[in-house]
Amino acid sequence: MSETPTRILIAVDGSNESLNVVRYVGASAQPAGTEVVLYTVLSKIPETFWDSGKDSLWGPKIEAARKWEKRQLDHAVGTINSAFQILTEHGFPPAQVTTKISPQLEGVARDIIAEARRQYDILVIGRGKSASMQDQVLGSVASKVIGSGPAPAIWLVGAKPISDRVLIAMDHSASALKVVRHGATVLNRKTNSITLFHAIRGIAAISPPEMADIFPRSYQEQLIRDAERDMQPVILQAEALLNELDIAPDRIATRIATGVRSRAASIIDEAQKEGCGTIVVGRRGVTEVSDFSMGRVTNKLVQLAKEQALCIVG
Template sequence: MAPRQKRLLLALDGSDRGVQTVRYAGEEDAFKGMKIVLFHVFNSIPDAYYDLEKEPKSVKVVRHVRSWESQQKKNIRNYMENARQMLLDAGHAESAVEVKIQNRKKGVARDLIIEAHQGYDAVLIRRRGFTDLKNVTMGSVTNKLLEKLTFIPVLIAGRKPVNKKVLIAVDGSPCANRAVKFVADMLGPLGNYQVKLVHVVRSGFKPEMEALEENGVPEAEPVFKTAVDILKGAGLPPENISTQMITGVISRAGAIVNKAEKGGWGTIVVGRRGLSSVGDFFMGRVSNKVVHVGRKDTVWIVT
């Protein structure tokens, strides 16, 4: 029996930043072979508004609104078709790319969340859409999705060039191990990715007092052993796996982002929650900070 085809939900809002997300999806080899659904929630005019046509003074206004809505629908259909063509041009099969446009039902974020329940393996989004506010790290829809999509990996496309270098933050927690398993399932069969496992221990020492264990795979190191076994078991060559322990840093998130920056790691992978037992947090402090500190980074958040 053939394995089930993985499915990726790619949320688009019609913005130029959304086009960049599609470009990322086309360039990232990890998504080759997946079913990609390009999904847009259309903000249609409420039906109740058209009741105004019954009022003689409102007829012209309603006609104008109908014309505007019709044009917006045409624009988004063209936008989505262009997005689809970008993926086809990047090598995806026609049968593997689907366009889905639906009228808003409960709200953009909530409609996306409902769709994400329909058998997807991950959701791909961007930090911001139409907003151009310089100091805003993420848009309101993205924030809502990060808060509510606790049942599925959320992939946030960054602005850095795509490469085959993935940095995974591990701490020995079940969630971190699931993050490793997700990467293994996505990249293991490809075999041509470099993966670095990073374990950061925060302490009162100054950042420049880092103690590093660089390169190699220390099988005796418990925090790395399980992760290394998962990656190798999925087909990733041992020589493509490296580990590093970083100690003496003030911020674990800062150390992770800094390591990715200095090492040219194109993707950062974190578990949604680490070893913290605080159940009321929808995201752990480290994963949340990585998303905000690494503003240009591609970050995969795994539940």
Template sequence: MKMSLNKRKKVLVAIDGSERGLRTVRYVSKFGPFRDMQINLFHVFSSVPESYWDLEKEPNSSKAMIHVRAWQLEQRKEIQRYMQAARKILVQAGFAEDSVTAHIHDRKKGVARDIISEALNGYDLVVTRRRGFTAIRGITIGSVAAKLLDKLTFVPVAVAGRKPSNQRVLIALDGSDSARRALDFAGTALGGRDFEVGLMNVIRGEQKPASRIRPLFLPAAFREEKQKDMTMEFQRAKDHLAGIGFKPHRIKTYSVVGTRSRGASIAETAKQQNYSLIVMGRRGLSGPEEFSMGRVPRKVIQLATASAIWIIP
């Protein structure tokens, strides 16, 4: 998916009314490229469950219903204040007033499904967080975020991280069309802002078996041929980035051969080399079409919790 240079990009920022949601907004506020985009802060408002309205049918329920309606009204006022505070974070950070909107959407089908429905309205990127208000310690990805990552196959998804943006981005390449789209998307979104870029390819070696069968090793000839292919892929990527405003001397390459886990290698490189953003395709060369997201992106999201991660379809 390409982002047109001739129009302002539309970004959907899904927030849930929690402090974690405000951290997502602060991530957006501190990431320079977002300032040239149209930001829509989007909250799915869960009203009183339908079962509560059944109280109206019960005798002597008038006092209970007054309480329920008062609670609902106060909850809406609270989320309105929350959305105003979220919008204020962006405006005070220098975003144009007319480039930031805040939308409270009454829940219809479910939080994740309503966000997905909204994302169909011509957005170029959806921003979410690994966990929200109902986050449980030890759980890397919350249920809503997991559903979004699985189902938003038609639009890039940005998972906010804990590390502040430092103008360093790691782009995972494997020769697939999905990885090339990720490179193109990152180049268009980040070009001209003096980002330092790392291009990374990982070739697995020993395959850890599930049984006692001895480990499977990829033939050396295959690995050597793959390395040659990626050398050419790296050069094409460098030429592409240089052509859209990136400085050649600020583009590095990382090639890892013989690892057991590509996702773990990418996450570890991002940590060791201090990359605040990782960009990768949704599916690699081995990813069948019926899987909405490959194992490698899932592993990176699980392990690289400090970095923001963009998943490109």
């Protein structure tokens, strides 16, 4: 019996940035056993366009609205066709790629969220054009979508992160191996090199700096040794899982950073140092606080990973 295919929804907004998102999926995802839907929401004409009501220019206004809608549809069709071609050029069979252009119903973000909840495994979205502004981490649509968590996994793609090197950020939570499996099976395991990475904070990171010297150095070092010891069985299980999934041992590396102040910053530093274009992380870590849609580390990574693709696994 064949396995159920992985269903990926890619939000395409007609911009060059969204085509970069499609290029990332084409270069990074596993074509075999994957179905992709390219999805575009056609925005409504702004309400301010109708504010003056049925005035003497009503006729020309209607004509202008029709031209605007046709131009928007033509642009959307051209962009989504380009996206289709990008995927097929990367080896995705045309029968596995579907295009869908829908008129806006409730709002662009809400419509993407509603579509993503229709039995997709992965939602892929770019950071948004406004994210290039100095004070913006995400565009408004991406921010709303990420916060809602409408799919089991969300890929947030920034810049042009095409790379065959993947960093999987690990902890000792119950979902750690699920994150590893996602990174190894959905991403292209025929070419990818994988780094299993874990960061251990030091006393100085969890206490005010002036309080750190209260703890003897021997105690601080023992805490780190204990944390490394507790993590080793999880890493061994992850390596065994990767071997079962036909990832060659010479394409697997493990790294534990100790005494770091910020786990999220250390993940970014390691990804940059190793040239990893993709970071895979769990949506929530060990604490699993239900009041928050994402854990602290993942939330910080959303802010920091502007040059990488961030795969958030729920």
